Amino acid sequence: MTSSVSPQPLPAGEPRWLDAEEQKAWRAWLYSAQLLQDRLDRDLTQRTGISHAYYEILVALSETPERMMRMSELADRCLSSRSRLSHAVSRLEERGWVRRQVCAEDGRGQLAVLTEEGFAALEGAAPVHVEGVRRELFDQLSPEQIENMRDFGETLLRHLDPNSLR
Amino acid sequence: MTSSVSPQPLPAGEPRWLDAEEQKAWRAWLYSAQLLQDRLDRDLTQRTGISHAYYEILVALSETPERMMRMSELADRCLSSRSRLSHAVSRLEERGWVRRQVCAEDGRGQLAVLTEEGFAALEGAAPVHVEGVRRELFDQLSPEQIENMRDFGETLLRHLDPNSLR
DNA sequence: GAAGCATAGTTGAGCGTTGAACTATTCCGC
């Protein structure tokens, strides 16, 4: 958290406070999202030694034909800042799961490449991950609720990040 | 992330992989949740100097009659570990927004007390926070989608944390 | 009332994230 406060213009007039029903809806979403992410991350980390953040990086790389990707593209794909991704890839390099390679077409660029060891680690973690998502999310919801979840997510994504609905 | 891997029993048999539609629903939820939390936290932090985590602590304290709460109760309310909350309260103490006070009924306990300065900081941040939640969330959704969001959240909360539906 | 155990909270070290400053390369206009 930076401490520099730059007060930007807020809409004038009384704040549009949430009423009791809106509060409940907001809290239900916030708490469920935090608890679910926390539970899945904890479960995956404890069982496989791979945090959800690292898992996402490995998945992204594994889904490309050559199992490699430009650093910036990988950062976007993982909703990560470049700095954060750079640190994370360094740590994955130490584990021998990813290596860096200068990009042939652009001398400024780097490619993150998934190693065989990295792919094996991902193969080990994937069943644990999918089982967690099933157990904590899909198994708890009706088909209609799942459809609503998707509709809700896609609506928000259109607003938050128009480029992310690939 | 700890690196100690303790392989616990997974259900035997083939993993129940997600099909294409399930993948889309899962990703829509995950990305929207991450982007929304990120956007709200960033916006609040930049405009007020108060992160969402700190904001939640101040709100919890402000909602009690005496503007004070036991550390553990506050941790539960904020979906926080005790350690995390203890660190956070220390940092809020440095800002003069919270102070600690030994609990009269239980010598082991501590009360976190919201100071006048802390309350003032909260009053300044609240309009910014609610405006963010409106702009990024409620304003993007139909009444039906809002109802679905609540239903979804409450369903998950019953599974994840049966005590959290006050 | 002492021993053993449970509970409340803090501390410290290590890891991860953040935002700003920095290096290196490429692109653009002339």
Add this chain to the structure above:
DNA sequence: GCGGAATAGTTCAACGCTCAACTATGCTTC
């Protein structure tokens, strides 16, 4: 092809979080 702007990625320092170890108080049972 030169100078300046833009882009790609890394590094650093400060902050925050996690887990485990620790202190201190209260509870229970004999």
